[in-house]
Amino acid sequence: MIQFDNVHKSFGPKKVLQGVNLSIAKGSSMVIIGGSGTGKSVMLKSVLGLITPDSGTISVDGHDARTEDRDAFLARFGMLFQGAALFDSMTVWQNVAFRLLRGRLKRPKAEAREIAIEKLRRVGLTPDVADLFPSELSGGMQKRVGLARAIAAEPEIIFFDEPTTGLDPIMSGVINDLIREIVVEMGATAMTITHDMTSVRAIADEVAMLHGGVIQWSGPVAQMDNSGDPYLTQFIAGSAEGPIEAVR
Amino acid sequence: MTAVLAPFTAIGRSVIALMTMIGSVALFVWGAVSHIFRPPFYGREFLSALFNIGWLSLPVVGMTAIFTGGALALQIYDGSSRFSVESVVPQIVAIGMVRELGPVLVGLMVAARVTSSIAAEIATMKVTEQIDALVTLSTHPMKYLAAPRVLAAVLVVPALVGIGDIIGIYGGFLVATENLGFNPATYVRNTADFLQLNDIVSSLVKGAVFGGIAAVMGCYYGMNSGRGAQGVGQATKSSVQAAAVLILAANFLLTSLFFSS
Numbered sequence: 001m002i003q004f005d006n007v008h009k010s011f012g013p014k015k016v017l018q019g020v021n022l023s024i025a026k027g028s029s030m031v032i033i034g035g036s037g038t039g040k041s042v043m044l045k046s047v048l049g050l051i052t053p054d055s056g057t058i059s060v061d062g063h064d065a066r067t068e069d070r071d072a073f074l075a076r077f078g079m080l081f082q083g084a085a086l087f088d089s090m091t092v093w094q095n096v097a098f099r100l101l102r103g104r105l106k107r108p109k110a111e112a113r114e115i116a117i118e119k120l121r122r123v124g125l126t127p128d129v130a131d132l133f134p135s136e137l138s139g140g141m142q143k144r145v146g147l148a149r150a151i152a153a154e155p156e157i158i159f160f161d162e163p164t165t166g167l168d169p170i171m172s173g174v175i176n177d178l179i180r181e182i183v184v185e186m187g188a189t190a191m192t193i194t195h196d197m198t199s200v201r202a203i204a205d206e207v208a209m210l211h212g213g214v215i216q217w218s219g220p221v222a223q224m225d226n227s228g229d230p231y232l233t234q235f236i237a238g239s240a241e242g243p244i245e246a247v248r
Numbered sequence: 249m250t251a252v253l254a255p256f257t258a259i260g261r262s263v264i265a266l267m268t269m270i271g272s273v274a275l276f277v278w279g280a281v282s283h284i285f286r287p288p289f290y291g292r293e294f295l296s297a298l299f300n301i302g303w304l305s306l307p308v309v310g311m312t313a314i315f316t317g318g319a320l321a322l323q324i325y326d327g328s329s330r331f332s333v334e335s336v337v338p339q340i341v342a343i344g345m346v347r348e349l350g351p352v353l354v355g356l357m358v359a360a361r362v363t364s365s366i367a368a369e370i371a372t373m374k375v376t377e378q379i380d381a382l383v384t385l386s387t388h389p390m391k392y393l394a395a396p397r398v399l400a401a402v403l404v405v406p407a408l409v410g411i412g413d414i415i416g417i418y419g420g421f422l423v424a425t426e427n428l429g430f431n432p433a434t435y436v437r438n439t440a441d442f443l444q445l446n447d448i449v450s451s452l453v454k455g456a457v458f459g460g461i462a463a464v465m466g467c468y469y470g471m472n473s474g475r476g477a478q479g480v481g482q483a484t485k486s487s488v489q490a491a492a493v494l495i496l497a498a499n500f501l502l503t504s505l506f507f508s509s
Contacts, residue, residue, distance in 0.1 A: 050380050074386040085381035087373075099385050103288060149385075159384075 001026050002047060002157070002189065007056035008213075009042055016042050017053065018213030024206070026061075029183050029190040031200045031221075033235060034210035035244060040193040043210065044159050047191075048077060060157070071104060078150035078188075082162040084142040086134035092145050093130035096120060099153045119148040123178055140171035147175070151182055158183065160192040164199050176202035197236060200224070209235060211244065276394075276468045283388065283395035293396040301362050301397070301463070302404035306411065308361055312353050313345070313412040317419025320344055325428050337430065338438040341420035346447045347507070350413035352499050355458030358405055359491035363466040366397055367487035370470025371480040379471070394467040398460060405459025406452040413451055450506040457502060458495045465491035 002024040009017040016039035024030040032040045045051040047058055047065055058065045065073065086095045096116035100107045107115070117127045123144040134142055143163065150158055160179060164172035176199050183190045183203075192203050200207060201221065208218035209232050217229040225236065234242030324340045370393055373379050379389050417439060424430040465487045473483035 045380070048380075048384055050383055071386050074384060077384060079381070079384040081377045081381055083376055085377040087378055087381070098387075102290070103386050105386075 001061060002191065003057075003059045003062075004043070005057045005059070007043070007046065007058060008054045009039070009046065009051065010054055015213055017046075017056075020056070020210070020213070020215055022208055022215050022218060024189060024191055026189055027187055029180075029192065029203055029205045030208060031192045031194060031204035031206070032208050032210055033194065033197075033200060034216075035235070036195070038210045039213060040210055041161060044161060044191060044193055048074070048079070048159070075104065075153065076156045077159065078153065078155035078157070079159040080143070080146045080150045080161065080163055082165055084134070084146035086142055086145055086149070088134050091131050091133055092120070092125075092137070093117065095134065095145060096130075096148045096152050098149060105153055115152060116148070119152050120145070122151070122182070123148045124174070140167055140174070143167065143171075143175055144178070147178060147182070151186065154186065155188060157189045157191070158186075160190065160194075160203075162194055163192065164194065164196050169198075172196065172198065173202070179203050197238075272472075273464070273468055276471075277464055279390045280394040280398045280464060280467065283391040284399050286391075288391070290392055290396055293392060294400055297397045297400035298404055300365070301358070301401050301459070302408060305358060305361055305408055308357050309354050309408050309412045310415050312357050313350065313416035314419035314422075316349055316353055317341060317345055317416035317421075318423040320349065320416070321420035321423040321428065325424070334428075335438075337420070337424050337428070338435045339442040341424070342417055342439045342443050343447060345416035345420070346413045346443060346451045348499075348503070350416055351409045351451050351454035351458060352495070354405065354409045354412040354455065355462065355495040355499070356492055358401070358408065358459060358462045359465075359488055359495060362401065363462045363487050363491040364484050366463060366466025367470040367473070368480055368484045370467060371473035371483040374471060374473050375475060375480060389471065394464075394471070397467055398463045401459035401463035402456050403459075405462070406455035409451055409455030409458075410448075413448075446506065450502065453506075454499060454502050457498050461494045461498060462491045465494065 004020045004022040007017050007020040008015070020039075020043060022030075032043060034040050042051055046053050047060070049065065049070070052066075060068070060073070060076070086092075087098070090098070093113050093116040094101065096119055097112040099105050100112035100115055101109065113130070117130055120127065120129060125141065125144055125148070129137070129141065129145075134145065137145065147163075163175050163179060167175065179190070179192070180203055182188075190203070192199070194200060194203075204221040206218065207221050207224050209216045209229070211231050217227055217232045219227065224232065227233065230243050234244050321337055321341050324337050324344075325334055328334050328336055328340075370379070373393075379393075382389050382392055421432070421435055421439075424435055425432045469483040469487035469490070473479045
């Protein structure tokens with residue numbers, strides 16, 4: 001379980017997180033929604049130690065994320081970045097097998113390549129993609145490679161940062177279905193950040209809305225449309241009218 | 249009152265910013281150096297850095313050195329002829345190249361070619377979240393990106409300086425023997441007899457220090473770059489400026505250290 005307790009984070013005078021409290025149950029898929037610049041990515045990066053909160057605690061299975069052995073802690077995670085964040089100096093298979101080619105999970109090169117090709121197949125890419133460089137792939141293919149890299153070491157917890165941003169609706173649907181399938185298949189805990197309500201409905205078990213630096217609403221995805229929360233209702237409707245200011 | 253204090257406030261802010269940066273660079277250097285000696289070691293990244301910094305810099309180092317050596321021979325000949333001591337050309341070309349021009353010009357060429365490339369590459373990795381991706385893949389960016397580059401530069405730039413020194417002296421030799429009427433055998437003998445071990449050691453030590461400065465500045469500014477294309481551009485520009493100034497400052501300090509007596 002991932003637990004946020006009264007987490008605060010500011011960047012200069014800008015207070016981004018102002019007391020975030022949230023629990024993500026083991027094996028569930030939590031989607032965080034909210035306007036641009038509300039701190040969704042900050043929440044996610046705080047768990048991984050990429051950003052250090054000013055105060056509050058984040059724990060994973062009851063252990064403080066900051067005091068855990070870093071290597072062992074990070075080995076439990078996989079992450080799909082918004083722009084895929086593939087290493088452009090490496091081929092596709094080397095990107096996917098990055099973790100398997102070095103460090104504590106190191107395997108023989110041939111075995112690592114085999115696993116990478118299997119993971120590429122899992123995300124719908126053929127083995128001939130393995131020796132291409134990321135710059136030779138379309139945006140959708142790069143996202144799939146990023147997804148293959150995220151699951152290559154079979155992590156317990158997977159983070160997805162805006163997985164469908166910049167993709168056409170059909171490719172977005174493909175990525176959403178893949179994420180859902182993989183999370184269910186692996187039994188992993190998932191935390192996704194998105195603005196895309198179609199993704200929310202496809203991926204989420206639970207939804208949390210971040211607004212004003214706090215979790216404005218959280219609950220099962222089935223209750224999202226009838227929450228009665230004016231902020232969430234406005235966000236789902238995509239309306240300029242409501243408590244969320246259109247100009248921020 | 250506020251207007252009176254404004255210049256002091258500005259000076260104070262600049263001093264604090266400078267001190268903060270010095271502290272930040274010092275911590276960065278400590279981090280990079282400490283990662284060189286702690287496992288895991290990324291041999292492939294080290295070899296790649298060695299190739300990029302060393303082998304690929306050879307053409308620019310060679311061209312710079314040969315033209316500088318030739319120009320130096322012409323200048324010394326012209327200057328020394330005023331005192332009828334033209335025979336000192338081989339000695340002055342050798343000492344000028346080995347003690348000063350070789351290390352400084354190679355250092356500046358490495359700053360222009362390698363520092364800029366390291367800063368731009370790492371800054372782009374930062375902007376595109378590749379550095380965050382490294383962390384999530386249990387790989388320390390300092391260990392993976394900075395340590396191999398700094399170690400490679402410290403080891404290979406002295407070799408570049410040595411090669412630059414030889415090519416520079418050869419440039420002077422070509423001009424002196426082809427244009428100025430020097431006897432080739434005498435030129436070589438005078439050069440070899442005049443150079444001392446201390447000259448060569450100082451040249452190589454300067455190379456190691458300048459290489460370290462060039463790589464550290466590239467990595468530091470790359471990892472601390474701002475967002476977007478402008479951030480990458482700014483990081484690249486600042487890294488080259490800082491490396492060039494630090495190389496010249498370090499050259500003065502090292503020259504004082506080696507030759508003040």
